[in-house]
Amino acid sequence: MSISVIGAGAFGTALAISLARTGMAVSLWARDPNHAANMQNTRENTARLPGVALPDSITVTANISEALADTMLLAVPMQKMRDLLKSTPELNSRLLVACCKGVELETELGPVAVIRDCDPKATPAILTGPSFAADIARGLPTALTLAIADDSLGQSLQQALTTPNLRIYRTTDTIGAELGGALKNVIAIACGAAMGAGLGESARAALMTRGYAEVQRMAQALGARPDTLAGLSGFGDLTLTCTSDQSRNYRFGLSLGRDEPFDPQITVEGAATARAVKARAKHMNIDMPITAAVVGMIDHNLKITQAMEMLLSRPPKEE
Ligand SMILES: NC(=O)C1=CN([C@@H]2O[C@H](COP(=O)(O)OP(=O)(O)OC[C@H]3O[C@@H](n4cnc5c(N)ncnc54)[C@H](OP(=O)(O)O)[C@@H]3O)[C@@H](O)[C@H]2O)C=CC1
Numbered sequence: 371m372s373i374s375v376i377g378a379g380a381f382g383t384a385l386a387i388s389l390a391r392t393g394m395a396v397s398l399w400a401r402d403p404n405h406a407a408n409m410q411n412t413r414e415n416t417a418r419l420p421g422v423a424l425p426d427s428i429t430v431t432a433n434i435s436e437a438l439a440d441t442m443l444l445a446v447p448m449q450k451m452r453d454l455l456k457s458t459p460e461l462n463s464r465l466l467v468a469c470c471k472g473v474e475l476e477t478e479l480g481p482v483a484v485i486r487d488c489d490p491k492a493t494p495a496i497l498t499g500p501s502f503a504a505d506i507a508r509g510l511p512t513a514l515t516l517a518i519a520d521d522s523l524g525q526s527l528q529q530a531l532t533t534p535n536l537r538i539y540r541t542t543d544t545i546g547a548e549l550g551g552a553l554k555n556v557i558a559i560a561c562g563a564a565m566g567a568g569l570g571e572s573a574r575a576a577l578m579t580r581g582y583a584e585v586q587r588m589a590q591a592l593g594a595r596p597d598t599l600a601g602l603s604g605f606g607d608l609t610l611t612c613t614s615d616q617s618r619n620y621r622f623g624l625s626l627g628r629d630e631p632f633d634p635q636i637t638v639e640g641a642a643t644a645r646a647v648k649a650r651a652k653h654m655n656i657d658m659p660i661t662a663a664v665v666g667m668i669d670h671n672l673k674i675t676q677a678m679e680m681l682l683s684r685p686p687k688e689e
């Protein structure tokens with residue numbers, strides 16, 4: 371099975387490095403020809419993943435026809451996925467593996483549904499779970515979830531993506547996998563804000579746990595399986611992202627809690643996703659107070675201390 375990676379950001383580059391270390395020839399597509407040429411010549415992604423050498427078996431190109439393969443890993447931010455699919459018809463009718471985490475703002479759809487919407491002939495899948503690009507690129511041990519509806523195709527893809535340091539688990543529950551990965555970013559922003567404002571680790575544990583309850587409510591209402599949410603793509607990634615300042619979502623939260631500016635060029639998937647999920651929860655009449663508080667902090671200048679007061683003053687309920 372030939373595999374190429376579309377999107378030369380931190381995660382796409384890390385996935386290409388991981389696959390290439392097994393000796394596989396991998397094409398890595400960057401939309402910007404200068405960025406592609408620079409990476410191809412210097413053998414490093416200095417902009418997004420500095421300090422890790424690209425193995426010789428990676429070819430970086432801005433020419434999509436040089437990057438076509440049986441399986442295409444789409445590693446662009448969630449809110450850019452539709453642009454990518456619309457502007458790159460060469461990707462049509464292929465096995466497309468979303469490597470992003472989020473919910474599209476305009477449509478309230480996740481990555482698998484966006485692929486289906488843009489390209490009904492594609493076979494969509496998602497690769498998600500707890501992993502920082504830098505860890506994968508350094509060859510540190512990592513485990514991810516691959517979700518795809520067709521389990522026999524899933525088994526081949528699982529084998530193809532597995533490396534000595536990257537263990538891939540498989541599920542057919544694409545809804546659970548994509549929602550776990552999308553929603554944990556929203557909760558990580560809340561946790562970062564609490565820690566940034568000095569509210570303490572007990573407050574963070576409460577936000578993580580009640581945030582996980584929100585993930586379960588929304589995801590199960592949409593058909594996700596509880597065991598998927600308890601796995602790498604849900605609980606696993608929630609734990610990583612809410613506790614590590616390697617996470618951009620968590621760091622964005624820290625800056626909200628500290629009332630400090632945050633570089634708008636940095637990819638923070640949880641911000642747009644919080645807005646999309648809040649809107650979807652409203653349509654579906656699902657209670658998601660932490661998600662609503664995150665939107666309040668991002669869009670309405672609500673302080674985390676005020677958000678906490680609102681959360682704590684809600685009527686008592688059963689856990
Ligand atoms: N970084 C990480 O540790 C991890 C990230 N992820 C997920 O991976 C996804 C991508 O994140 P990450 O790689 O970190 O993001 P980065 O910000 O590092 O890179 C984003 C990349 O997407 C490219 N891009 C943006 N818009 C388009 C477009 N319309 N067409 C083609 N390419 C485009 C950018 O190109 P350009 O440089 O030209 O702007 C850039 O190369 C996110 O959903 C994230 O949640 C998942 C696990 C780990």
Ligand SMILES: O=C(CO)COP(=O)(O)O
Nearest residue numbers: 499500501502617618619
């Ligand atoms: O998804 C990630 C870890 O699994 C990366 O998190 P950030 O996008 O918050 O950096």
